[in-house]
Each structure stands twice: as structure tokens, then as C-alpha cells.
Amino acid sequence: WTMFLTCPAMPPRPPHPLTPWRWVTTARDNGLAIWHQGAFSSLLMHRRLPGRDLWVLNNPRDIRQVLVTDAAQYTKSPETWRSLKPLIGNSLFISEGEDWRLRRRVIAPMLTGPERMRAYEATMIEVVEEMLGRWERLGEGGELEMGWECIQLAAEVISRALFSFPLGNHTHTIFEAFSQYQATLGRLDLMSLVGLPAWLPRPGESSARRAVGLLEGVVEAIVAAARQRSSPYDDLPELLMGTQSSPQQESLGPTQLRDEFMLALLAGHETTASALSWAYYLLSLDQRVRGELEAEVDRELAGSRPCPGELERLPYTRALVSEVLRLYPPIYQFSRQVRGEASLEGRNLAPGSLIVISPWVLHRHRRYWKNPDAFIPERFLESGGRRRRQCYIPFGAGPRVCPGAGFAMHEMVYALAMSAQRFRLDLRPGTVVEPLGRLTLRPRNDLPMLLSHRRGMPPG
Numbered sequence: 001w002t003m004f005l006t007c008p009a010m011p012p013r014p015p016h017p018l019t020p021w022r023w024v025t026t027a028r029d030n031g032l033a034i035w036h037q038g039a040f041s042s043l044l045m046h047r048r049l050p051g052r053d054l055w056v057l058n059n060p061r062d063i064r065q066v067l068v069t070d071a072a073q074y075t076k077s078p079e080t081w082r083s084l085k086p087l088i089g090n091s092l093f094i095s096e097g098e099d100w101r102l103r104r105r106v107i108a109p110m111l112t113g114p115e116r117m118r119a120y121e122a123t124m125i126e127v128v129e130e131m132l133g134r135w136e137r138l139g140e141g142g143e144l145e146m147g148w149e150c151i152q153l154a155a156e157v158i159s160r161a162l163f164s165f166p167l168g169n170h171t172h173t174i175f176e177a178f179s180q181y182q183a184t185l186g187r188l189d190l191m192s193l194v195g196l197p198a199w200l201p202r203p204g205e206s207s208a209r210r211a212v213g214l215l216e217g218v219v220e221a222i223v224a225a226a227r228q229r230s231s232p233y234d235d236l237p238e239l240l241m242g243t244q245s246s247p248q249q250e251s252l253g254p255t256q257l258r259d260e261f262m263l264a265l266l267a268g269h270e271t272t273a274s275a276l277s278w279a280y281y282l283l284s285l286d287q288r289v290r291g292e293l294e295a296e297v298d299r300e301l302a303g304s305r306p307c308p309g310e311l312e313r314l315p316y317t318r319a320l321v322s323e324v325l326r327l328y329p330p331i332y333q334f335s336r337q338v339r340g341e342a343s344l345e346g347r348n349l350a351p352g353s354l355i356v357i358s359p360w361v362l363h364r365h366r367r368y369w370k371n372p373d374a375f376i377p378e379r380f381l382e383s384g385g386r387r388r389r390q391c392y393i394p395f396g397a398g399p400r401v402c403p404g405a406g407f408a409m410h411e412m413v414y415a416l417a418m419s420a421q422r423f424r425l426d427l428r429p430g431t432v433v434e435p436l437g438r439l440t441l442r443p444r445n446d447l448p449m450l451l452s453h454r455r456g457m458p459p460g
Contacts, residue, residue: 005374006286008327009433013037023047030444031333031437032360041366044345053353055344058362060390062344066336066355067390068398074336077354083185083439086205086212089259092403093267100400107260108403110162110236117406119234121308123161124411127153128418129305135423135451143428146280146447150273151175157411158268162236163222163261170218177214178266182438184208219261236264271330272408274440277447278328279321279416282375284427284449289377290420292316294454297417311413317420319380321412325394327375329359332441334396359393360437425449 011033018026018034027034039045045056057063066074076094084094092103110116131153138144152171159167167174185208226237240257283290293316300313311318336355343349364372368391370379390397395405402408419425427433428448436444 063390077335077337088263091259091263111403118308120161150276154269154273164235177211180211274330279324320377322380323377326363329394332360333358
């Protein structure tokens with residue numbers, strides 16, 4: 001397979017580090033385009049910002065120290081707070097200390113456990129089947145915008161699974177509002193980088209507030225529906241809203257509820273939808289990989305609808321998803337701030353220093369990956385799919401690893417396997433694809449795909 005490598009779209013890499021001003025303006029437009037060629041072989045990079053140091057880590061030992069061993073010494077950065085707090089408040093993703101531990105204890109069990117996951121898988125299979133039914137009605141040669149298709153799927157899955165709430169037309173609101181937020185507060189905050197105080201108004205804040213208001217309207221509809229239920233449900237509203245009335249349980253207040261519902265709804269669908277969009281794009285580029293995927297689902301599923309608990313039968317599909325997450329990690333970059341005195345590899349880090357870890361760079365690093373820019377799912381089948389720790393972190397690492405990682409993997413495997421049973425999707429000729437890094441890693445423009453039935457496969 002190494003003779004037929006597909007290297008998908010990525011931003012151009014400058015031959016040398018960008019000047020400070022060009023680095024800032026480039027990052028403002030596209031957080032992926034700041035990385036020069038040398039970044040993909042460097043272990044540690046440094047840049048002086050107004051009033052503090054910025055360190056970029058590519059050494060697995062350093063990354064493990066920051067995310068795992070000494071995680072308490074590194075907090076979420078002010079940049080993370082400024083970009084996400086209006087959206088998800090002080091939720092599990094950005095809270096710290098005892099507040100974070102409370103939220104984690106309450107919420108994480110909702111996303112783990114074999115019995116619960118099997119119930120979620122049934123929901124995933126049901127929603128994927130509904131999506132494929134829409135594709136059937138579109139007909140041979142019809143055109144789909146895959147970004148929108150994947151948003152519809154992922155948002156509906158997370159809402160039904162965690163909230164027992166069919167989104168319906170609310171999905172349009174979520175898509176448009178979050179896209180607007182990404183285009184405003186989802187971009188690099190230049191004013192913070194140059195040291196201006198947080199109380200000064202930022203460009204796009206009013207537009208972002210309107211977007212947040214629309215998203216809060218969806219959350220309010222979910223809460224209202226949950227309050228009107230006559231019998232208990234085993235879902236997130238029951239868990240979080242029930243804790244308020246039980247003095248024996250740790251409780252979350254109304255603002256905390258709003259924050260966690262927003263986080264579950266947005267993080268639970270956006271990252272999965274992004275990765276799925278890239279998966280369909282990659283499959284449209286590489287006929288060999290698509291053939292391997294189709295061969296596995298034909299052999300293992302034999303034309304039937306999968307049942308919950310059958311993912312073990314689809315190792316190639318799972319490896320494909322892992323490779324998509326390597327090439328296009330939805331959370332392509334995250335940061336920490338040094339809480340007190342710290343050191344990495346003998347270098348002293350001043351309090352307040354900014355630490356950046358970029359899965360986009362790490363997953364394409366020339367020291368850790370053979371043909372790092374190529375699409376090769378087989379690399380996750382070698383040695384049982386094990387990778388060197390902290391070289392592959394699409395869901396983060398350490399105590400703050402994403403609790404929904406297993407949920408997302410299951411959903412993507414079912415979506416790709418079930419769609420590959422019946423359809424092929426090919427990127428419309430002439431489409432230019434550019435990865436765009438804002439809050440998440442999305443295509444800059446649409447991903448128009450042409451639909452065809454697989455030869456010999458009956459509809460439905």
C-alpha cells in the first residue's frame with residue numbers, strides 16, 4: 001500500500017518561521033497555517049509574547065509531564081477562557097480544581113460503561129439509518145453537502161442519546177449559530193496577545209452574543225421538554241436536574257446546568273461532525289482505502305444492519321477513523337498556563353508562561369510517523385493499533401482526557417460502515433478543499449459530494 005499514498009489537503013508550510021506580525025495575522029485567519037516546515041521535526045519551540053513566553057511542545061515526555069504527571073501545575077489558559085466562556089461558561093471543559101472534580105464525578109459516568117454504550121449504539125444506528133434514508137430519496141447522482149449532513153447526524157445522535165430529545169429543525173439553529181461564533185470569538189484574540197486588558201470590548205462580541213442566545217434557546221427547549229416528562233429517563237437531564245432536589249447528592253446549580261447542557265450539545269456533536277466530514281473527504285480521494293472499507297463491511301455485515309456491540313468485527317473501519325483523527329484532529333490545538341514555577345527538559349518556565357500543544361503538528365511529526373502527511377489507516381492495525389504515548393492525542397490525555405472519546409469513536413465507525421454498505425460519495429470535481437483551524441478544525445468551505453449506489457447493492 002505504500003506505493004499508492006494519498007496526501008490530502010493541508011495549508012502551505014512556510015520554509016522558515018513567520019515574523020511575529022505575520023504569525024499573528026496568519027493565526028487570526030487560520031490556526032493551522034502558522035506552522036513552518038521545521039515545526040514538524042522540532043521538539044521544543046519558543047516565542048516571546050508581550051509580557052510572557054510561549055512554548056510549543058512536541059516532545060512526548062514534555063507533553064506527558066504537562067497533561068499527566070504534573071497536570072495540576074498547568075491550568076487552562078486565559079485564551080481558552082476568553083474564546084469559550086461566553087459559549088460553555090465554567091463547564092467541565094474549562095473549570096478547574098474542586099469545581100472540575102465535582103462536574104467530572106457527576107457527568108463522566110453518563111458516557112462510559114458497556115450497558116450504557118450499547119444503548120447509545122442503538123441510537124446511533126437508528127439515526128444513521130435515517131440519514132441513509134434521506135440519501136436514498138435524493139437518488140443516484142444527487143449532491144450532498146457533507147459538512148451539513150454530518151452536523152445533522154452528530155447533533156441528532158447526541159441530543160437523542162444524552163437528552164432524549166429529537167432536535168428536528170433546531171439543528172439548523174445550532175449549525176448557523178455555532179458557525180457564526182467560530183467566525184467571531186473562535187478566532188485568535190489579537191488584543192490579548194499584545195497585552196490589552198480583558199475588559200476592553202473585542203471585535204465580533206455582539207455577533208457572538210447573538211449566536212450564544214440562539215444556542216441557549218435550544219438548551220431551554222431541551223430543559224422544558226425534560227421538565228414536562230411524566231416518567232423518569234436514564235439521561236443527562238434526569239441526572240443533572242435530579243441532583244438539585246436530592247441533598248444526598250452533589251448538586252449543580254442553574255448556571256452550571258446551562259453550562260453543562262451547552263457543552264454536551266456543542267462538544268458532543270461538533271468534533272464528531274468535523275471528523276466525519278474529513279473521513280468522507282479522505283475516502284473520496286483514495287479508492288484503495290475505500291475498497292478495503294467496503295470489503296470489510298461486506299464480509300462482516302453481509303448486507304445486514306449492524307447490531308450494538310459489533311464494532312470488534314470492524315477493525316479496519318476503526319483504524320480508518322483513527323487515521324482520520326490523526327490527520328484532521330478536531331481539537332487541533334490547545335493550551336495551558338504555568339501555575340507556578342515549572343521546568344521542562346531543564347528549562348525553567350516562568351509563572352504565567354503559555355504552553356501550546358498542537359495535535360495537528362504532533363500527529364504529522366517526522367520523528368514519530370512514517371509518511372506523516374499520507375492517509376494510511378493500516379498504521380493503526382500494526383502492533384494491534386498501539387501508538388507511542390502522547391504522540392497521538394486526538395482526545396487529549398491525562399485526567400482531562402475527553403470523557404466522550406469512546407462515544408465519538410463508536411458513532412463514527414457505525415456511520416462509515418453503514419454508509420459504505422450502500423453508497424459511494426465522491427467530491428464534486430473542481431472543489432478546492434482547505435482545512436481551517438478556528439475553535440475546531442473544519443473545511444473552510446463546503447464539501448459537496450456526489451452520491452452513487454454501490455454496484456450490485458440493492459437500495460435500502
